[in-house]
Amino acid sequence: MMLRLFDFFFALIGLLFLWPVLLIVTVIGYFDTGSPIFRQTRVGKNQKPFTLIKFRTMAPDTASVATHLASASSVTKLGAFLRKTKLDELPQLINVVKGEMSLVGPRPCLFNQEELIAERDSRGVFDVLPGITGLAQVNEIDMSTPKLLAEWDQKMIQTLTVKLYFTYIIQTATGGGAGDRIKN
Template identity: 70%
Template sequence: MIRLLDLFFSLLGLMVGFPVLVVLFVIGLFDTGSPLFFQERVGRNQKPFTLVKFRTMKKDTASVASHLASTSSITKFGAFLRKTKLDELPQLWNVLKGEMSLVGPRPGLFNQEELTAAREKQGVFKVRPGITGLSQVNEIDMSTPELLAQTDAKMINSMTLVNYFKYILQTVTGKGSGDRIKP
């Protein structure tokens, strides 16, 4: 049932949001010259997939977890995208392809070994990673790997249709602030 909802809402979001995606893409061209950001992430069953987002940092920024990146790397337009969570919109493509779900644990990087080990221990990799979830709406990010893995497992074990819509609604209405960035 969740996969059907993911398919329906990601397709609907891409179709209805297409004009917004185009505008953000064009503004991003002027902002960084390369509006889309592609990064290999850890997916379901620890299989790699390429996550796509709108670029919020300068092109030469090292590919690290957000909490390890410097705020000076974020462009002004990028700060707007992060604040409004519009940088996440291209991930609807990942959802449509079946690599992600709208709701699930945020996909980590392969170099985040502590997080990967904690998630493996908690059984988090048995589900598709998501755009949002319990951790995101409670401002728990990848800077606290054990807590993040525990919260992800709690979300997975208590997932219902009601919670699926609750996490999406909380995200859309601005609950949670996204990953922290070091000053």
């Protein structure tokens, strides 16, 4: 319950203070792809669907697949910058305020990632809200290794404390983790 209060408070503060950045990236994104906001149905808590909001980093006609299965040529120049700086994740603060996500939790997957869903389901990972960052992300473990990712997600859930919650956020904000791999 306390972490949900932290989520709501910090996401709301983030949106209030970062709205100029959100606006600038949105405007530049219109020139980059013509469609700067990316919405995609993802697997949420208790495997319920929700619409994830991000800044678009790939061409609008890119297939809806896990990032590690997408071609590197699909990533735009602005998209590469947004991914590197993790600015593409900022709109997810809206998902956090709405209660669909947490700042810290397992990254939400796609419904077609059946192996990852099965691994997470067997480990109780869907009992919590998905997050913007977490233990696996700051250790550069992504969805290309479903079993390992589910194991690290479970470990994070079982050991999460207020101190670790803030540690993962700080590690992410200061450059920890590399994000999901892109197929070359």
